[in-house]
Amino acid sequence: MxxxxxSVGIGLVCLIxxxxxxxxxxxxxxxxxxxxxxxxxxxxxxxxxxxxxxxxxxxxxxxxxxxxxxxxxxxxxxxxxxxxxxxxxxxxxxxxxxxxxxxxxxxxxxxxxxxxxxxxxESASLRVKGEDDDYVVRNVSGKIYMETEDGDIEIIDCRSTNLEFRLEDGDLKIDGGSGALTVESEDGDIEVRRGNFRDIDIDVEDGDVMLETSLADDGRYILRGEDSSIDFTVTNGGGEFSILKDDGSVRASSAFETVRETDHRSELKLAGGKANIEIRTEDGRVRLSKN
Structure with a gap:
């Protein structure tokens, strides 16, 4: 990095x-x-x-x-x-x-x-705290906790079953992963591919979320965003989707069945499983698809 x-300045200093x-x-x-x-x-x-x-x-x-x-x-x-x-x-x-x-x-x-x-x-755990650092983490199977401000984080082929990230303006990319995923972010974008998570809790303000994961029948999946665009792709399994929105919009592929639709709430169902998925957004866009 x-x-x-x-820096330019004029003044008196103790040592010249x-x-x-x-x-x-x-x-x-x-x-x-x-x-x-x-x-x-x-x-x-x-x-x-x-x-x-x-x-x-x-x-x-x-x-x-x-x-x-x-x-x-x-x-x-x-x-x-x-x-x-x-x-x-x-x-x-x-x-x-x-x-x-x-x-x-x-x-x-x-x-x-x-x-x-x-x-x-590989079996070790990580507990990392930085400011503007950029990180690339590979092949770690222990618990991973990372906290940073403006730095970017990339997680590749980590078999950890407990991932937790807290960011401000940095971006987060995850390729692979299972178990539990927790993310708190302000303006950074979040991208998760090839996931196999059972528990997901993502809270983001203005950043966009691209999530690709399978769904477990007893899984719990919560996504919150304000002005965020949320793209949720299901690779395996199914369940019930409850989407709360203010001025946001919801689009879903033909694999999803609309159960209920109001101005501020959309309820959809995807055959193939019994997972519970809850998405909350204010002015953002939500798109659901099955891969």
Whole structure:
């Protein structure tokens, strides 16, 4: 991930550095080590503005590789301080980005390249908190909890049966998955493909939702959106759909039977199962299809 910040200002500072028209390395950090973790342990990661790649395999330990460089060009009055704490706590491994002091720039620019690569046992769980980080997570079967602000999250071939995400403006993409899925999002889009979920709870404000999953007879599926467009594709199974709407619209393919239709409520049925699906929207569009 590359971040560019440009700042121009005039004022008195306690420390005046000589002007520098050439790029200089500042806040450089590199780590490439292996750490232990329990077979059912949890990896805790707390970072900011990084490009993060996490992958599970049949290994028994955790390989952590972190590379961060910062290039400063212009007038500067100080240097940033950066470090990452990695420590075992019981069966768990904690990776925590330490607080850093900012570089004061009166005229010039800063470019930061920051990447975190983690390889861990497939059975491990994840508990991740970031700000503007972008994530790609592959082949993890433990519980996954991720919280971020503007960063994007992509989940690929993870056999976890418990997925939970909390985002602000970032997008979420999930390819595969089963069990329970919980998502809270503000303006980001949500895309779920090849799902086999039994329990889904998605709450989004202005982002769009594209959901593709099979339905379990005893399953519970709840989707809430304000101005969101919701595309719900059923790959297997069936059930009863209850859609509450204000000014929103509902469209369904011929596989769905309309049971009841009013200005603010639509009830439909899809043969092949007994799942309960509840969708709530204000001004958004809802489209149902069977694949």
């Amino acid at each position: 590359k971040k560019m910040i440009t 550095a000589a002007p520098n028209t050439n790029a200089q390395s500042n806040g450089e950090f590199h780590l490439d080590k292996t750490y232990s973790i329990g077979a059912s342990g949890t990896l805790y990661l707390n970072s900011e503005d990084a490009e993060v790649r996490i992958s599970g395999s049949n290994r028994a330990d955790v390989h952590v590789k972190i590379d961060r460089t910062q290039q400063i060009k212009g007038f500067s009055s100080g240097r940033s301080e950066f470090n990452v704490l990695v420590e075992n706590r019981g069966d768990d491994l904690h990776i925590i980005e330490r607080e850093r002091s900012g570089v004061r720039i009166q005229m010039g620019s800063i470019r930061t390249d920051y990447r975190i690569d983690i390889e861990l046992p």
